[in-house]
Amino acid sequence: MTFNPMSLEGRTILVTGATSGIGKATAIYLSKLGARIVASGRNEERLADLLGQLEGDGHVGRTFDLAQLDAIVPWLKALCAEIGPLNGIAHCAGVQATKPIQAINPTFVMDVLTQNLGASLMLAQAFRLKACHGANASLVYVSSSAALKTAPGNVVYASSKGGIVSAVKGLGVELVRDGVRVNAVAPAMVDTPMSDQFRTILSEDNFKRVVDMHPLGLGQPDDVAAAIAFLLADTSRWITGSILNVDGGFLA
Ligand SMILES: NC(=O)c1ccc[n+]([C@@H]2O[C@H](COP(=O)([O-])OP(=O)(O)OC[C@H]3O[C@@H](n4cnc5c(N)ncnc54)[C@H](OP(=O)(O)O)[C@@H]3O)[C@@H](O)[C@H]2O)c1
Numbered sequence: 001m002t003f004n005p006m007s008l009e010g011r012t013i014l015v016t017g018a019t020s021g022i023g024k025a026t027a028i029y030l031s032k033l034g035a036r037i038v039a040s041g042r043n044e045e046r047l048a049d050l051l052g053q054l055e056g057d058g059h060v061g062r063t064f065d066l067a068q069l070d071a072i073v074p075w076l077k078a079l080c081a082e083i084g085p086l087n088g089i090a091h092c093a094g095v096q097a098t099k100p101i102q103a104i105n106p107t108f109v110m111d112v113l114t115q116n117l118g119a120s121l122m123l124a125q126a127f128r129l130k131a132c133h134g135a136n137a138s139l140v141y142v143s144s145s146a147a148l149k150t151a152p153g154n155v156v157y158a159s160s161k162g163g164i165v166s167a168v169k170g171l172g173v174e175l176v177r178d179g180v181r182v183n184a185v186a187p188a189m190v191d192t193p194m195s196d197q198f199r200t201i202l203s204e205d206n207f208k209r210v211v212d213m214h215p216l217g218l219g220q221p222d223d224v225a226a227a228i229a230f231l232l233a234d235t236s237r238w239i240t241g242s243i244l245n246v247d248g249g250f251l252a
Pocket of ligand 1: 093
């Protein structure tokens, strides 16, 4: 048998945001490493399309809106009662909307913080429950380089992703006693529908400037999926509380 230290054979992994971009690429990537995928998103059609692209058998798809913070713990408990405990979560769901500080309002702030940070915290509370995680449990968040480098005009999003950096530092230690490792990847600009949307507000010149800030060029969803797979697999069994920059040199 070929030595594959990143094998996920026998592992069940929940991938949120599996209907698009990084989450979709991650679900497919993890299935190629042998994982059974529990794919989640809001859009039924794109969820069904993703399920058809996974390798192997036994995958499951569930629509769920992570903005319903008080429903997250009961949802995960019911899901695990049905399909068994998870070995990992790749939490890729997220929203991005650029607004300078003079244009924000409380509804916008709460919307972004709820979906990006609140959902991340409630997923951790659910995953740490004995019934919700099995052996080799690993929780991987998707933060952003926006959390770590100045992001004028994008401060609410940056704050929500900065909250994930802080959460990883705390949870990485707090959940050791539960047998759960917690880490995050921090991507810079990756070619997905989310960055396509961001691109529409930039002039050609400004977009070129953004591209030039990435010495290795813009990222592809698989570049992030590979880093998430590393943090889910036993290759990272001595790593918790870490932020892995996956950014083509953006922060170098
Ligand atoms: N692309 C980048 O340049 C970049 C850079 C740094 C970090 N990130 C982060 O990477 C993650 C993935 O981004 P992406 O570029 O792949 O974005 P994307 O293509 O827009 O996909 C976003 C995903 O999140 C899901 N989602 C959003 N709100 C949700 C909610 N309330 N409940 C459940 N699912 C929800 C969407 O599901 P539905 O479509 O089914 O509603 C979709 O699957 C995000 O956390 C983002 O902040 C992206």
